[in-house]
Amino acid sequence: xxxxxxxxxxxxxxxxxxxxxxxxxxxxxxxxxxxxxxxxxxxxxxxxxxxxxxxxxxxxxxxxxxxxxxxxxxxxxxxxxxxxxxxxxxxxxxxxxxxxxxxxxxxxxxxxxxxxxxxxxxxxxxxxxxxxxxxxxxxxxxxxxxxxxxxxxxxxxxxxxxxxxxxxxxxxxxxxxxxxxxxxxxxxxxxxxxxxxxxxxxxxxxxxxxxxxxxxxxxxxxxxxxxxxxxxxxxxxxxxxxxxxxxxxxxxxxxxxxxxxxxxxxxxxxxxxxxxxxxxxxxxxxxxxxxxxxxxxxxxxxxxxxxxxxxxxxxxxxxxxxxxxxxxxxxxxxxxxxxxxxxxxxxxxxxxxxxxxxxxxxxxxxxxxxxxxxxxxxxxxxxxxxxxxxxxxxxxxxxxxxxxxxxxxxxxxxxxxxxxxxxxxxxxxxxxxxxxxxxxxxxxxxxxxxxxxxxxxxxxxxxxxxxxxxxxxxxxxxxxxxxxxxxxxxxxxxxxxxxxxxxxxxxxxxxxxxxxxxxxxxxxxxxxxxxxxxxxxxxxxxxxxxxxxxxxxxxxxxxxxxxxxxxxxxxxxxxxxxxxxxxxxxxxxxxxxxxxxxxxxxxxxxxxxxxxxxxxxxxxxxxxxxxxxxxxxxxxxxxxxxxxxxxxxxxxxxxxxxxxxxxxxxxxxxxxxxxxxxxxxxxxxxxxxxxxxxxxxxxxxxxxxxxxxxxxxxxxxxxxxxxxxxxxxxxxxxxxxxxxxxxxxxxxxxxxxxxxxxxxxxxxxxxxxxxxxxxxxxxxxxxxxxxxxxxxxxxxxxxxxxxxxxxx
Amino acid sequence: xxxxxxxxxxxxxxxxxxxxxxxxxxxxxxxxxxxxxxxxxxxxxxxxxxxxxxxxxxxxxxxxxxxxxxxxxxxxxxxxxxxxxxxxxxxxxxxxxxxxxxxxxxxxxxxxxxxxxxxxxxxxxxxxxxxxxxxxxxxxxxxxxxxxxxxxxxxxxxxxxxxxxx
Numbered sequence: 001x002x003x004x005x006x007x008x009x010x011x012x013x014x015x016x017x018x019x020x021x022x023x024x025x026x027x028x029x030x031x032x033x034x035x036x037x038x039x040x041x042x043x044x045x046x047x048x049x050x051x052x053x054x055x056x057x058x059x060x061x062x063x064x065x066x067x068x069x070x071x072x073x074x075x076x077x078x079x080x081x082x083x084x085x086x087x088x089x090x091x092x093x094x095x096x097x098x099x100x101x102x103x104x105x106x107x108x109x110x111x112x113x114x115x116x117x118x119x120x121x122x123x124x125x126x127x128x129x130x131x132x133x134x135x136x137x138x139x140x141x142x143x144x145x146x147x148x149x150x151x152x153x154x155x156x157x158x159x160x161x162x163x164x165x166x167x168x169x170x171x172x173x174x175x176x177x178x179x180x181x182x183x184x185x186x187x188x189x190x191x192x193x194x195x196x197x198x199x200x201x202x203x204x205x206x207x208x209x210x211x212x213x214x215x216x217x218x219x220x221x222x223x224x225x226x227x228x229x230x231x232x233x234x235x236x237x238x239x240x241x242x243x244x245x246x247x248x249x250x251x252x253x254x255x256x257x258x259x260x261x262x263x264x265x266x267x268x269x270x271x272x273x274x275x276x277x278x279x280x281x282x283x284x285x286x287x288x289x290x291x292x293x294x295x296x297x298x299x300x301x302x303x304x305x306x307x308x309x310x311x312x313x314x315x316x317x318x319x320x321x322x323x324x325x326x327x328x329x330x331x332x333x334x335x336x337x338x339x340x341x342x343x344x345x346x347x348x349x350x351x352x353x354x355x356x357x358x359x360x361x362x363x364x365x366x367x368x369x370x371x372x373x374x375x376x377x378x379x380x381x382x383x384x385x386x387x388x389x390x391x392x393x394x395x396x397x398x399x400x401x402x403x404x405x406x407x408x409x410x411x412x413x414x415x416x417x418x419x420x421x422x423x424x425x426x427x428x429x430x431x432x433x434x435x436x437x438x439x440x441x442x443x444x445x446x447x448x449x450x451x452x453x454x455x456x457x458x459x460x461x462x463x464x465x466x467x468x469x470x471x472x473x474x475x476x477x478x479x480x481x482x483x484x485x486x487x488x489x490x491x492x493x494x495x496x497x498x499x500x501x502x503x504x505x506x507x508x509x510x511x512x513x514x515x516x517x518x519x520x521x522x523x524x525x526x527x528x529x530x531x532x533x534x535x536x537x538x539x540x541x542x543x544x545x546x547x548x549x550x551x552x553x554x555x556x557x558x559x560x561x562x563x564x565x566x567x568x569x570x571x572x573x574x575x576x577x578x579x580x581x582x583x584x585x586x587x588x589x590x591x592x593x594x595x596x597x598x599x600x601x602x603x604x605x606x607x608x609x610x611x612x613x614x615x616x617x618x619x620x621x622x623x624x625x626x627x628x629x630x631x632x633x634x635x636x637x638x639x640x641x642x643x644x645x646x647x648x649x650x651x652x653x654x655x656x657x658x659x660x661x662x663x664x665x666x667x668x669x670x671x672x673x674x675x676x677x678x679x680x681x682x683x684x685x686x687x688x689x690x691x692x693x694x695x696x697x698x699x700x701x702x703x704x705x706x707x708x709x710x711x712x713x714x715x716x717x718x719x720x721x722x723x724x725x726x727x728x729x730x731x732x733x734x735x736x737x738x739x740x741x742x743x744x745x746x747x748x749x750x751x752x753x754x755x756x757x758x759x760x761x762x763x764x765x766x767x768x769x770x771x772x773x774x775x776x777x778x779x780x781x782x783x784x785x786x787x788x789x790x791x792x793x794x795x796x797x798x799x800x801x802x803x804x805x806x807x808x
Numbered sequence: 809x810x811x812x813x814x815x816x817x818x819x820x821x822x823x824x825x826x827x828x829x830x831x832x833x834x835x836x837x838x839x840x841x842x843x844x845x846x847x848x849x850x851x852x853x854x855x856x857x858x859x860x861x862x863x864x865x866x867x868x869x870x871x872x873x874x875x876x877x878x879x880x881x882x883x884x885x886x887x888x889x890x891x892x893x894x895x896x897x898x899x900x901x902x903x904x905x906x907x908x909x910x911x912x913x914x915x916x917x918x919x920x921x922x923x924x925x926x927x928x929x930x931x932x933x934x935x936x937x938x939x940x941x942x943x944x945x946x947x948x949x950x951x952x953x954x955x956x957x958x959x960x961x962x963x964x965x966x967x968x969x970x971x972x973x974x
Contacts, residue, residue: 362883408831413885449831474830478837478883494835498845 020146021053023079024138025070027061027086029116034059036120036127037134042085045135049142053077062092067099074103081105081145085113085138088687089704090679106150108589108651113141117690118702122781129698136663136701143659151589151650156630158244159344160184160580162573165236165520168196169562170554171349172218173569174576179227181577186341187222188231188250193296194219196351197555200279200293201375202382204562205430206457212295212384219297232298237338239522242612242631243549244344244585252337254312256303260329263291263299267321267330275307277386281376283394284386289321289330293384303330345549345576348525348533349569352513352555355410355417362479363409365509369395370489371480373511374405374427381434391439393506395487400442400505404491405431406477407448411512417530421512422559425452428510429465436468445471445502447493455563475500480507513559524550524612533557543572546610546740548631551575590634590650590706592627598646599624605638605647608709610740614638635739636710637746652705657715661722664701669723670798673700673787675730676715678708680738681773682730688777689784696781697788699725708732709742713753716767720757725791725798726766728783733771743771763797765790809864810855811907817900818860821893825857827886834880834890840873847873849880849890862897871897872909908967916964919955922946 024046028034043055054077058066061084070082082105084096089112097107115134123130162178164171167189175185187194198204199219201211222228237251271287279292286292288307291299303321305312310332322330357365357373365371370393372380383389393400405428411421425448432444451472453462466472473495481490489507493500515531524547526534533552536544543551551572554565579585594605594614601622606614613631617623624646639647645654664672677683683704689696705711708731719727729746737743750769757767768787772779791798834849841847846865855863862869871894881891901908918926923946935943955961 408885412829414887415885449829475832475836476885478833478879492836494832494841494848497848499842 020051020080021078022051022081022083022142022145023070023073023077024052024055024083024085024142025061025066025073026055026057026115026138027066027084028057028059029086029120030060033086033116033120033134036124036130037115038127038131039134041131042115042135042138046085046138046142049139051146052142053079061086062095067102070099071103074105079103079105081109081111081148083111083113083138083141083145085115085134085141087116088112088114088118088683088690090684090687106152108151109145109148111141111145111148113138114687114702117687118700119698121690121693122696123698124693124695126698133698133701140660140663140701140703143663144656147653147656147659148651153589154587154591154629155584156244156587158580158582158584159246159342160583161186161341161343162576162580163188163236163239163246163248163343163346164349165346165518166196166349166351166554166556167191167194167222167230167232168349168351168554168565169198169215169218170351170556170565170569171196171347172215172222173566174347174349174553174573175228176218176221176225177570177573178576179225181573183227183577183580185225185228186231186248186250186343187228188234188236190233190235191292192233192255192300192302193292193298194222194230194232195293195295195297197354198562199295200382201378202385203430203434205426206455206461208430208433212293216295219295223297230298231339233302236520236523239346239520241342242628243547243579244630246343246346246549247340248343248346249338249340252339254305254334254336255300256305256308256312256331256334257289257301258329258331259298259300260327261300261325262327262329263296263301264326265291266324266326267301270320270324272318272320273307273309275304280379280386281373283376283379301329344580345551346523347551347553347569347572347576348518348523348556349553349572350516350518350556352532352559353516355421355511355514357409357509357511359416360409360509363406363477363507363509364480364482364489368480368482368489368507369393370400370482370487370505371507371509373409373509374424374431375511377431377508381431391435391442398505399439402443402502402504403435403445403506403508404489404502404504405444405446405508405510406491407446407451407510408476409509409511410514412449417512417514419530419559420452422452423561424510424512425450426455426458426461426561428508429453429458429461429470431508432465432470433461433468436465436470443471444469445473445504447473447475447477447491449474449476455561473500513555516556518556525552543568543575547612549576549579587630588634589629590652591629591632592634592636592639592650593648594625594627595646595648596624596626598644600644601625602643604641604643608637608641608741608745633739635707635742636705637707637739637742640710640712640749641745649710652710654712654714657703657705658718660703661715661719664703665719665722665724670725670795671699671791672724673726673728673784673791674719674724675700675702675728676708676711677702677704678710678731678738678743679704679706681732681736682708682771682780684774685730685772685776685780688775689780690777692777694777694781696784699788699791700728700784707737707739707742708746709737709739709744711746713749713756716753717756720760720762720766720801723798723801724766725794726768726787728767728787729769730772730780730783733773736773760801761797762801763794766794766798810859810861811864811869812859812861813856814860815900815904817896818856821896822857822860824888824893825853825890828853828857828888828890829886830854831885833883833885834888837879837883839877839879840875844873849874853888853890853893856893868909869897869901869907871901872912902963902967905967913964913967916960919960920948920951922948922951 026039039057047055100110161184164175164187175187179185234252237249241247273288274285276282277284277286289303309318379385410416453459475494477491477493479492488503490503517531553568553572611631613628616625636649731743852870874894
């Protein structure tokens, strides 16, 4: 933290050179600009602006020749900053920033004046107005670059280690990928063994592999990998710090068996206590001292102190297991311990929770003995399960001859989970093939709403199931009843338009999944209303979270099968490696500063930040809010809402914005539309209008900010005080904000702004908020033309408010 | 047979029927379906949504056949509220003279007697035999006043009965 704070001080003290020599390079861009705008006139006008030491016109400024011309001009005139009046900064911003660096200047000493997409391309029929507008846009850029300060990227130190939370197949895969690439991995798993749900089911789809057979070797790889520290029977207690230097505290539960244990299993038969086995879904038993399943990693027994007669304390009531243990690995004294370590990145792979079928009371799970879930079926059919793989039914241990599956239990349902749980259709289809393979005489019916066989090889498996004789009935049963005499289960359904109430020996509920509602103290995680973790972008960043350095994998993010989980695990590992590989990572210096003297610790900024970048250490003593520049993304929402104006945004300061407005509203402000546009969406939308040559009235002048959240109502008030004809606030569409919530907070200011306007007799039509995406050039064009009309209609109101004193 | 519904009420109803994804849970549990298999709530919902029409079974527009057990509504995974839709359509049918089963009309009219069902003579005799007191006589004047105020007679006027169908 200290290192980052030093950097901030240094940056703000760096040159705000007062006698800056600015060079302006106006581009003709062939005929694109020069064909409409009189660039020589613009150059003449701009030379008169104080601070401009040099101005020239070029045919193609971005070309090799053009850039050499800039280099020469910078050298000969000893220029401090440059303005390139040409195309959109979204197109060549990088080009000219690199060019500046080639000239020996800092890349933040460059500004682009958009006189093509925003001017020459859209005002082709009004060249005079276009030229005037281009001059103003160029001057705006000059006023901004005058205040630009040299900035350096922030280098955040990066530990080359990762915390992986959850030891299911997702956590295992991510750990192995990272460890094999040379990174240290701490794998924390709350159960006594890793493996998760994949370790306890019998077969996988569509391959019908033995699940633990393909997972076991991976589990052993984890055990043997020198780079993986496996912390099993442990939980993450808390996390502090931020990306690159997370401080993790882990709670190790008391196992009462030490690492001398060889899993020989001599202790188990002599233990006198039997309790229901969690792995066997309570269909079978385990002892108080137990190994969850034979392939457990680590292969160390655990004593369940809730079951054990000793209850983990003196006096020792029973010592049978210790007596049987050759290695003397059993400890009668053990306690919970804690450990801490530092990591650079965190991967959350906590999996999903199987749906609790007892909630669907009409299906009688828990009440009717011969109604089981697919998870229970997996254990029954598993050779390591309570029936040693024999297909028996619970009530009387008879072999079922006629069975049914019911799909969508707990899913696609407003009473339980509204989403589809992804895996249940294929789970059932796989089960039908398993059964038909071992017991060809078993009659199987599947009651479904839709069969979802979307993945590779899935439809084939569905076809195989039908060819094997499985009956698929497109009706969801209303209820299940127990036949009290033979304990069979009667299904109430419909088939071919007639009541269909067949009796089955066994009914298997194909259950869905619940979200895990993962919450760990200090770990910033977004969880949706279903309990699943939220990704940074559903299409383009499926394993990232909004918080740098934290990644999500597998069932914790949404219901999915093994293949998708493994894919996400490797993806998350790669994303983590991307951050960690250089030992440090660079952050763009567009972050904010909070003035500790004027800050009153009101806490509003903290609530505006979606990145947890702002903290108030002690609310009681009102320590001033502080920004972590490694996390701040520079949206500016905090600065706009700060009641004390204590927050400054690097490269987009309040003064820069006011100065640009000065230029706009100096001459004939009543004809001007001050337009605030955000870098990611609405500014791009305006560019799109330009590319599409959509013509509109030349009244608007665009002030670019990174986010619409940056727009302080004060900017808008000042624009009206200076006599602006109209003001526009534009940004990304709702829910699409590049900074998550910036446009949301921008929109919330509307009422306040409109009340101010009413108080000052400014017609409401002179202010509009419009959310415009990058592709909506047409929307921008329509808005421009609409506002031009408003300027005509409101001429009286505009001139009147120019004369009257407007309240501050 | 199917009857079209052109009144704007169909659009309001279809805001709910459009949610139906034909899982047939409502059909599976419907007691009317067990006796009259043509009657399937999911089919009726589909007919209302896709054809803006109501099927006719046994000479009745389907919404008159529901027994109000609410099993379908309780179990519907998409909250289509099909029973409420039937109620809505029944009230609409009465107000808009859309085909009301004669039995319903008779039952409605029997309210004038002060009882919801007709008390048969054999019941009265049995009560006398068992030494039970006479049944209380309803206050017909008060009932008349209520029926006036609610414009009950107006609503029953000019109803089209089943016999006009088919």
